[in-house]
Amino acid sequence: MANKKPLPTEVEALFRAKQKRRKELANLPFEEKIRILLELQNISHDLRSAKSRDQHLIWDISA
Amino acid sequence: MEKTLKVINQMQKKKVIAKYAIGGGIAAIFYIEPILTYDLDIFVFLPQTEHGLVTLSPLYEFLKKKGYQTSHEHIIIEGVPVQFIPAYNQLIEEAITQARETKYKRTKTKVIRVEHLLAIMLQTDRPKDRTRITQLLEQAKINMDYLLDIFKRHGLLDKWQRFRKRFYGK
Numbered sequence: 514m515a516n517k518k519p520l521p522t523e524v525e526a527l528f529r530a531k532q533k534r535r536k537e538l539a540n541l542p543f544e545e546k547i548r549i550l551l552e553l554q555n556i557s558h559d560l561r562s563a564k565s566r567d568q569h570l571i572w573d574i575s576a
Numbered sequence: 577m578e579k580t581l582k583v584i585n586q587m588q589k590k591k592v593i594a595k596y597a598i599g600g601g602i603a604a605i606f607y608i609e610p611i612l613t614y615d616l617d618i619f620v621f622l623p624q625t626e627h628g629l630v631t632l633s634p635l636y637e638f639l640k641k642k643g644y645q646t647s648h649e650h651i652i653i654e655g656v657p658v659q660f661i662p663a664y665n666q667l668i669e670e671a672i673t674q675a676r677e678t679k680y681k682r683t684k685t686k687v688i689r690v691e692h693l694l695a696i697m698l699q700t701d702r703p704k705d706r707t708r709i710t711q712l713l714e715q716a717k718i719n720m721d722y723l724l725d726i727f728k729r730h731g732l733l734d735k736w737q738r739f740r741k742r743f744y745g746k
Contacts (some may be wrong), residue, residue, distance in 0.1 A: 527599045527603055535608075535711075535715055537607045538609035538610065539607065539609050541610075541722065543605075543606055543680060544681060546605050546606075546609075547577055547602075547605070549610040550605060550610050550611075550613065553610060553611075554614065555736065557727075562624045563674065569614040570650065570652070570657045571614070572577075572645060572655055572656050573655030573656075574655040574656060576579075576677070
């Protein structure tokens with residue numbers, strides 16, 4: 514079994530900050546999260562459009 | 577999404593569906609950071625027909641009459657691809673019955689409780705379910721006693737122990 518090397522302090526701190534940010538996002542109001550979801554769908558759509566024919570239906574709403 | 581939920585509430589009022597609750601990725605978003613998903617999954621109890629059958633046909637007929645179009649397994653309601661999933665086992669039935677009432681903007685709706693959501697994901701066990709389980713465990717407030725009781729009652733304790741060992745080493 515491979516030895517697990519401890520992460521550098523800076524990286525540990527970065528991971529902790531990311532985790533904190535995720536928890537903050539988790540606590541946003543539902544409506545705000547749906548607004549972010551629409552942004553994610555649009556970003557994903559733009560990326561996929563360039564490369565693939567496999568398209569999902571993005572939501573046609575204003576949140 | 578508010579307009580979509582209003583249509584679904586109207587379906588319940590008109591007894592096209594009996595009870596419903598939001599599940600899947602959108603229910604997960606209710607509890608964790610926003611994640612990419614494209615469907616609004618609605619778990620439903622369907623009313624029985626006069627022949628004692630439970631079928632999605634009246635639901636689709638109702639929506640088609642209102643002008644909503646289908647696309648593969650979805651029906652697009654006010655711009656949102658919705659998938660209606662009839663309660664297919666006791667866990668889903670319990671999840672719908674015990675769903676928590678909330679509001680989206682000014683519209684009442686129901687979302688599956690986080691503990692049931694987690695149990696459904698463990699039962700379904702696709703790669704994306706396993707990812708979402710870890711996100712729920714890390715970000716959501718979970719009543720562990722209630723969760724373990726659900727696992728026990730629905731025969732998921734062994735699977736839960738295997739999951740914990742695999743992803744958390746305990």
